[in-house]
Amino acid sequence: MPLVNNKVGDDCTVGTDQALTDGKALVDSLIKVVACYRHLASCVGGCTDSLQLRDELRQTRDKAQKLAAANCHHLTSHLRDKSLPEEQRKEMELLWVAFSSSLELLHADMCKVFNMGDIFSLANSAVFVQTGIQGGGSEVAARALSMPDLNQAQSPVLPEGLETQERSTMEQEISQVDHMITDMEMKVNVLRWMVESRGPQYAEPLNSTDSASLALLSMDEEQPGAEHEAARHHSQMLMMLLLLAVILLAAALSVSVVIFS
Amino acid sequence: MTIKNAMRDHGQRYRPRMACLKKVGSAVLLEMQDPKTGVKSQLQRLVITTIPHAITGEDIVAWLANKFNISAEEGRSLGTMLVALGYIYPLQDHKRLVVKPDASLYRFQTPYFWPAQQWPVEDTDYAIYLAKRNIRKKGILELYEQEQYNHLHKWMNHKWDFIVMQAKEQYRAGKERKKPDRAVFDCQERAYWVVHRPPPGTVSGMDYGLDRLIDPNAEEVTETDLIFLTFLWLPSLSCFLPRVKSSVSIGALVKFVTTHKNHDPFLAQCLPSNPWVTDDVSYWTLNMANVEIPTKMRVERWTFSFVELLEDPRGRDDFRFFLKKEFSGENLAFWEGCEDLKWGAAAGMSEKAQHIYKTFLARGAPRWINIDGTTMEATVRGLKHPHRYVLDAAQTHIFMLMKKDSYGRYLKSQVFKDTTKNAINPEEQKFTDAQLDQNARNRRPSLSPIAIRQMELEQKAKLAASGPVDITQVMSKLSKQGKDAPPPPPPKK
Numbered sequence: 001m002p003l004v005n006n007k008v009g010d011d012c013t014v015g016t017d018q019a020l021t022d023g024k025a026l027v028d029s030l031i032k033v034v035a036c037y038r039h040l041a042s043c044v045g046g047c048t049d050s051l052q053l054r055d056e057l058r059q060t061r062d063k064a065q066k067l068a069a070a071n072c073h074h075l076t077s078h079l080r081d082k083s084l085p086e087e088q089r090k091e092m093e094l095l096w097v098a099f100s101s102s103l104e105l106l107h108a109d110m111c112k113v114f115n116m117g118d119i120f121s122l123a124n125s126a127v128f129v130q131t132g133i134q135g136g137g138s139e140v141a142a143r144a145l146s147m148p149d150l151n152q153a154q155s156p157v158l159p160e161g162l163e164t165q166e167r168s169t170m171e172q173e174i175s176q177v178d179h180m181i182t183d184m185e186m187k188v189n190v191l192r193w194m195v196e197s198r199g200p201q202y203a204e205p206l207n208s209t210d211s212a213s214l215a216l217l218s219m220d221e222e223q224p225g226a227e228h229e230a231a232r233h234h235s236q237m238l239m240m241l242l243l244l245a246v247i248l249l250a251a252a253l254s255v256s257v258v259i260f261s
Numbered sequence: 262m263t264i265k266n267a268m269r270d271h272g273q274r275y276r277p278r279m280a281c282l283k284k285v286g287s288a289v290l291l292e293m294q295d296p297k298t299g300v301k302s303q304l305q306r307l308v309i310t311t312i313p314h315a316i317t318g319e320d321i322v323a324w325l326a327n328k329f330n331i332s333a334e335e336g337r338s339l340g341t342m343l344v345a346l347g348y349i350y351p352l353q354d355h356k357r358l359v360v361k362p363d364a365s366l367y368r369f370q371t372p373y374f375w376p377a378q379q380w381p382v383e384d385t386d387y388a389i390y391l392a393k394r395n396i397r398k399k400g401i402l403e404l405y406e407q408e409q410y411n412h413l414h415k416w417m418n419h420k421w422d423f424i425v426m427q428a429k430e431q432y433r434a435g436k437e438r439k440k441p442d443r444a445v446f447d448c449q450e451r452a453y454w455v456v457h458r459p460p461p462g463t464v465s466g467m468d469y470g471l472d473r474l475i476d477p478n479a480e481e482v483t484e485t486d487l488i489f490l491t492f493l494w495l496p497s498l499s500c501f502l503p504r505v506k507s508s509v510s511i512g513a514l515v516k517f518v519t520t521h522k523n524h525d526p527f528l529a530q531c532l533p534s535n536p537w538v539t540d541d542v543s544y545w546t547l548n549m550a551n552v553e554i555p556t557k558m559r560v561e562r563w564t565f566s567f568v569e570l571l572e573d574p575r576g577r578d579d580f581r582f583f584l585k586k587e588f589s590g591e592n593l594a595f596w597e598g599c600e601d602l603k604w605g606a607a608a609g610m611s612e613k614a615q616h617i618y619k620t621f622l623a624r625g626a627p628r629w630i631n632i633d634g635t636t637m638e639a640t641v642r643g644l645k646h647p648h649r650y651v652l653d654a655a656q657t658h659i660f661m662l663m664k665k666d667s668y669g670r671y672l673k674s675q676v677f678k679d680t681t682k683n684a685i686n687p688e689e690q691k692f693t694d695a696q697l698d699q700n701a702r703n704r705r706p707s708l709s710p711i712a713i714r715q716m717e718l719e720q721k722a723k724l725a726a727s728g729p730v731d732i733t734q735v736m737s738k739l740s741k742q743g744k745d746a747p748p749p750p751p752p753k754k
Contacts, residue, residue, distance in 0.1 A: 028426070035430035039438070042446060045372030047314070098423035101385065105427070108380070116372050119287060129294050130302060130314040131371045132445045139437040197421035201414050203396050203428050 020088060023074055023095045027102070030067045034102045034109070036060055036144030039137060041109045045120040046131040054122065056141035057113060058166070063145055064106055065173060071099050072180055079188045093190050094198065100184060107177045114170050121163060275473045279378040282346065286375055290348050293324065294369050300324045305352065305366055310441050315352060315366045322362045337362055345466030347376050350452030356460055368445075374453040376467065382457040385420065388413045390454055392428035397447075405461050464701070520565050524558055532558070534690040540700035545707070547687060550574040551720060557684045564672060567664040571596075583676040584667060591628035592659050592667065595621045599656035603649055614647035622655070632658050 037060045043053055075096050078084065084092065120127060293299045305315035318340070326336035340360035343349050344367070351357070352366040360367070391410045395402055402410060414421060435443055459465040523529045526537070526544070533543050547556055555575050563570040563579075570576040577593075584590040598617045602610065621630050622640065632640075636654050643651040671677055692700065 031423070031426050032430045032434075035427055036434045038431060039434045039446070042371055042373040042449070094422060097419050098426070101420050101423045102427070105385070108383070112373060112377075112380070115377075119291075120372065126295065127291050129290070129369045129372055130296065131449070132305075132312050132314040132368050133371070133442050134313070135439040135442050137438070139439075140434050143434055143437050192419045195419040197418050199422040199425050201421070202400060203392050203425045 017088075019074070019078055020091050020095075023071075023078070023092065026067060026071045026074060027095050027098050030064065030071055030099065031102050033060060033064045033067060033144045034106050036140045037064060037106065038109055039140045040144075041113050043133060043137050044113055045116045045129055046133050047128050048133050048136050049120060049122070049125075049128050050136070051122060053137055054166070056137055060141055060144045061110065061170075061173065065177070068099075068103055068106070068177070068180060072184060075099060076184065076187050079190070090195075093195050096184075096188065096190050097192060097195050100181065103177065103181055103184075107174065107181065110170070110174050110177065114167070114174060117163075117167060117170070123163065275475065276378055276381070276469045279376070279467075279469050282376055282378050285343065285346060285348060286372075289343070290369070292328070293321075305368075307444075312441050312445060315368050316349075318361045318363055318365045318367060321349070321360055321367065333362070342466070345456070347374065347453060347456035347466070350448070350455075352448065355448075355452060356455055356463070358456065358463075358466065368448070370452060371449055374449055376456070384413060384417065385424065387454065387458055388417060388420075388424045389428050389431065390450060392425055393432050396428060396432050403460070409458065521562075524562060530689070532556075532689055533687040534692070539690070539692050539697060540704055541690060541692070542707075543687070543690070547685075551578075551716065555680070555684055557681075557686045560681050560684045567668045570668070570671075579676065579680055580667075580671055583671050583674055586676065587667075587670075589667065591621060591630050592663050594628060595630050596656060596659055596663070599652045599659075602652060607649075610649065611647050614644055614651060617652065618644055630655075630659060631662075 037057070040053065040057050040060060043049060044057070075092065079089070079092055079096060296302070300316045300320050302314045302316050304311040304313055321340045321343075322333060322336045325331070325339050326333050329336070329339070331339070337360055340349075341358070344351065344360055345358045348370055349360075349367045350370055351359075352368060354365070387409070391402065391406055391413070394406070395410070417424065435446060438446070456465070457467060526535050531544060533547075534541050536542050536544050546552075548559060552575060559573065559575065563573065563576045570580055581590060581593055584593055595617070598613070598621070602613050602617065605613065618641075620626055620628050622637065622644075623629075632655050636658050640652060640655045
């Protein structure tokens with residue numbers, strides 16, 4: 001933390017740069033948590049719905065709300081600062097739009113989970129829809145909560161009155177998020193039509209090493225059987241090439257050792 | 262509990278026709294998926310792994326037919342409805358949302374992706390899904406998806422960074438899950454978007470008509486309203502309400518139904534074929550307004566009542582032709598002028614009224630109509646301050662005159678006999694299943710209403726140009742030159 005002794009020079013831009021990076025980090029983590037929440041929410045009502053899933057949902061929700069409150073605080077305080085330079089203000093506004101969109105997604109997901117809780121209550125687990133999902137959402141929840149491993153002591157029996165209590169808490173939380181969205185709109189005036197996105201139109205393809213394994217599993221549309229065969233063949237070819245390359249390297253190394261010794 | 266955000270809620274969000282979704286979801290589907298009494302589930306075998314909870318089409322149809330005690334065909338269409346609404350999705354041939362009564366596999370959709378009446382599907386979610394699909398398929402989206410993507414990029418540009426980031430995060434979160442679950446989730450999401458953003462050329466089960474301001478599921482009359490109604494309002498109104506005995510009104514309904522029941526396309530057989538069922542539009546093209554030769558059923562409808570004859574544009578043309586032969590066309594022309602005044606734009610109303618007066622009502626008018634003295638006096642008085650309904654009394658008089666006199670003669674006339682003789686009775690069309698599919702695919706939108714209005718105006722202009730017969734000139738010419746004078750050229754109107 002630098003000594004805040006110098007009031008001259010680029011202190012203000014340094015400060016706002018720091019604020020920008022902070023804001024960006026906060027928004028990124030909120031987006032991550034919202035994405036994980038969506039994955040977890042898609043399991044509600046399915047055959048893997050359980051107390052553990054609801055617990056994970058609750059934890060993810062709490063984390064999301066904490067992040068949202070922090071974000072709200074951070075962004076509103078900076079955007080209401082009139083002395084912000086233009087460039088920084090544009091960046092802040094981008095962050096603000098991202099924040100409000102993720103908050104809307106979170107709100108929608110929370111409403112859906114709340115409504116589904118009505119129909120699929122844990123007490124009557126016979127109605128859970130057989131969706132074909134087999135594993136739970138523990139890994140996703142772990143990602144959301146940034147904890148390496150979730151050690152859940154799963155209570156086998158549903159405590160009395162837990163569900164109604166949860167439902168009332170959830171109602172409150174949903175209205176809180178609602179208020180946050182309204183407050184944000186009121187306090188900060190961001191003209192959405194003036195905000196231009198800076199990123200690429202297409203998301204870059206991510207790490208490609210998992211694509212081969214996914215192709216093995218993909219129940220792909222056009223020709224399921226043929227594509228499986230092609231994919232398997234493709235991955236086999238890849239392995240052969242890799243092996244060949246390793247052998248060649250080893251041969252080259254041994255040759256050089258022989259020459260130089 | 263209604264969760265509202267006044268900022269984003271513009272009030273128009275109730276989708277009335279989707280009220281059926283609650284019944285389908287909570288009632289039928291939960292019973293269907295019961296492991297003991299529901300549809301029998303099996304394993305789906307993939308290359309490496311097996312995924313449980315797959316059901317075959319024939320099992321679905323059999324279960325529905327058994328449960329609701331209906332025929333297999335109805336069970337099949339009920340199953341297709343479930344698939345079209347998105348409660349069950351096909352595992353093979355995922356773009357065609359139908360139930361095939363064979364061994365093709367289906368699976369239940371997770372409740373998160375069930376369609377809901379209160380939440381319309383957001384474009385933001387669709388954009389995120391397309392971005393994710395782009396990542397997964399390495400930039401190869403289908404053509405319509407590509408177009409949608411570009412369109413959304415243009416309209417949601419301010420959110421685009423968020424959308425790309427969210428797509429990446431969701432993709433990464435998905436990778437945390439086990440591979441079979443990941444595959445199932447991808448299928449679920451893909452099926453969800455096939456239902457809600459259908460590929461071009463397919464029909465969506467989500468067509469719901471207009472949004473509404475009032476929640477159709479809410480109670481309409483509250484306690485206080487009820488008390489107010491029963492004790493204060495209705496008793497005072499009841500002395501002024503016009504009353505009809507139910508025997509009379511029901512008798513009228515019964516009479517209407519008995520006369521028209523063979524003409525309804527859904528109650529009786531529709532020739533050539535019912536367009537709503539077979540997607541073949543020849544029924545509509547044969548019954549267009551300005552068609553040369555009407556169908557037999559249409560001509561039969563003209564005999565039911567005078568109003569039917571006048572309402573049908575082709576019937577009105579025929580009637581006009583008959584009256585022209587009888588030289589009493591001014592009655593119909595006056596009636597049409599009054600209709601034009603009643604329903605037309607308010608701008609030219611006084612000019613229209615004056616024109617009608619000059620043409621039909623004034624003494625020595627070229628197309629003078631014969632109405633009784635009291636009505637004429639009242640009309641002329643009213644024309645001093647013309648309004649929309651100033652010619653109502655005269656119009657009713659002329660209408661009754663035409664109905665009692667000309668209509669009867671028309672039905673016995675040669676014109677009508679010729680029309681009946683020439684009327685066509687189209688053949689019934691029988692389509693095979695393949696042809697029905699072909700028809701569904703070749704559905705095209707009908708003629709634009711602008712084009713139809715244009716045609717109507719042209720026809721009206723042609724009618725006006727071909728000119729009404731100027732009765733005064735004809736009479737004067739006849740009286741001057743005896744009977745061999747040709748009718749004079751029509752005066753410019």
